[in-house]
Amino acid sequence: MAKLVQVAVAILIRPNGDYLLASRPDGKGWAGWWEFPGGKIETGESPEHALIRESQEELGITPTRIQPWIKRRYDYPATHDAEAKTVLLHFFFVSEWQGELQAREGQQFAWQHPQKLNVSPVLPANAPIMQALSLPSVYAISNVQKMGEHTFLQALRKQLDQGLQLLQIRELQLDESNLSQLSTKVLSLCAPYDCRCLLNSSPEQALQLGYQGVHLNSQRLMTMITKPDNLLTGASCHDAEQLQKAQDLKLDCALLSPVLPTSSHPEASGLGWEKFSEMLNGLEIPIYGLGGMRPEHVSQAQASGARGIAMQRAIWIQP
Ligand SMILES: Nc1nc2c([nH]c(=O)n2[C@H]2C[C@H](O)[C@@H](COP(=O)(O)OP(=O)(O)OP(=O)(O)O)O2)c(=O)[nH]1
Ligand SMILES: [Mg+2]
Numbered sequence: 001m002a003k004l005v006q007v008a009v010a011i012l013i014r015p016n017g018d019y020l021l022a023s024r025p026d027g028k029g030w031a032g033w034w035e036f037p038g039g040k041i042e043t044g045e046s047p048e049h050a051l052i053r054e055s056q057e058e059l060g061i062t063p064t065r066i067q068p069w070i071k072r073r074y075d076y077p078a079t080h081d082a083e084a085k086t087v088l089l090h091f092f093f094v095s096e097w098q099g100e101l102q103a104r105e106g107q108q109f110a111w112q113h114p115q116k117l118n119v120s121p122v123l124p125a126n127a128p129i130m131q132a133l134s135l136p137s138v139y140a141i142s143n144v145q146k147m148g149e150h151t152f153l154q155a156l157r158k159q160l161d162q163g164l165q166l167l168q169i170r171e172l173q174l175d176e177s178n179l180s181q182l183s184t185k186v187l188s189l190c191a192p193y194d195c196r197c198l199l200n201s202s203p204e205q206a207l208q209l210g211y212q213g214v215h216l217n218s219q220r221l222m223t224m225i226t227k228p229d230n231l232l233t234g235a236s237c238h239d240a241e242q243l244q245k246a247q248d249l250k251l252d253c254a255l256l257s258p259v260l261p262t263s264s265h266p267e268a269s270g271l272g273w274e275k276f277s278e279m280l281n282g283l284e285i286p287i288y289g290l291g292g293m294r295p296e297h298v299s300q301a302q303a304s305g306a307r308g309i310a311m312q313r314a315i316w317i318q319p
Contacts, residue, residue: 008050009038009091010063011133014111019133020101021119022058023108029082034110034122036091047090055097058105065096068303070132073282074125089125093302132286135253136165137298137308139234139288140315144171144182147316153185155316160193168215168234170200170312183209196232203228213252218242224249236290240279247285255310256280258291259301264312265291277304 012020021034037058041050048066055063069091078084103109110119114133122130140159144152156167169186171179183199187210190197198213199206206214206228213232216224221235221242227249234253237243246254256279260270270291271279280287286307289297293309301309 004086004088006041006047006088007038007090008041008047008054009036009089010051010055010059010094011036011069011091011129012059012094012097015095017114017136018111019114021110021112021122022103023110023119024123025106030079030123031081034119035126037107041090048092051090051092051094055094058107059099060102060104061097061099063092063094063097065094067093067095067299069093070129070305072125072129076125087125091129128284131252131284132307135286135307137302138164138295138315139166139168139253139255139308139310140164141168141170141290141310141312142186143312143316145173146313149182149185152316153189155318156186156189158318159315160190160195164193165195166198167195168198168200168310169211170215172200180209183211187211198232198234203231203233206231216251221245221249227251243279243283243287247283251285253286253288253307255288255290256306257289257310259289259297260292262292273300273304276301276306280305 020037022037024031024033024035037055038051039054039058041047051066052063055061072089072091073086074089075086076082076084101109112118117130142152147155167190169183171182174182187197196212198215199209199211200215200217203214213234214228216233216235218236218238222245227233233251234255235246235251237246237254237256243254243256256276258265258268258270259276276289288308288310289301289306290310293311294314297309
């Protein structure tokens, strides 16, 4: 059996969202491939400790703000320059550090825009990680029905100014013509910003109304045979079977709900973080927790292996 190697991996993130990749130096297996800085966890060492030690050894910096994220297992085949092995990668976000970056192992550095990678090839185990990083940590869901259109659009503008990047329009109460009118307003408001909009409806209607994406409810998800063409596609999931379906279709993201009790579904008790985390184990597509989420839950969701959180209420309420 191939040996299991535990690895601490540092995703250094700048305030604008760009992250650092480094090339693997000559002399190591998979030389020339791009990876996040990091390295093997020593026997008896905690992943956090390994992360700090490797950052010092490879980059000459000391992380001061660390957020645990996904753990990912991957089987590497034997190659011309490396033996077969199974890695368990412990990914961490590092958003603050002390010291200046230095290439202490002769590696090259490249800061990457999450949606426009300009180096390759990246280590194969990282493919789903890059995919997840191309989406933001917060997914907003519209709430025109409760807030009224005027108040919602005002709150949306505020969130766009603060960097909102992913929005679902979910207004099931609207007839076709009202939905079309609202869509025109929302899409033109979002156009100057770097925010992608998904319509909770059918792929056909999303395309017809000019959305970049569609969000499938769980019923629609289960009837899909392939991922809709030319649309960023998300889906709502409430159980393991639906999550698996979203993954089999290679959707861009999925919501898992309800994580916590929520006023929109008072009858449901919520999965709780432990069960939530268990259900995400082994999934490769980016997942957002939904249900009772507030902005401060992002770190808990990420520590559970999610990309982040989705909010329909708290995001529109200004502190
Ligand atoms: N650092 C890092 N390693 C990764 C990533 N993705 C991925 O599959 N790996 C794999 C490649 C290697 O098999 C393993 C890390 O081992 P490594 O050779 O970098 O370990 P190290 O820095 O401690 O170096 P060494 O001195 O032991 O050679 O994890 C990644 O993004 N960053
Ligand atoms: Mg290394």
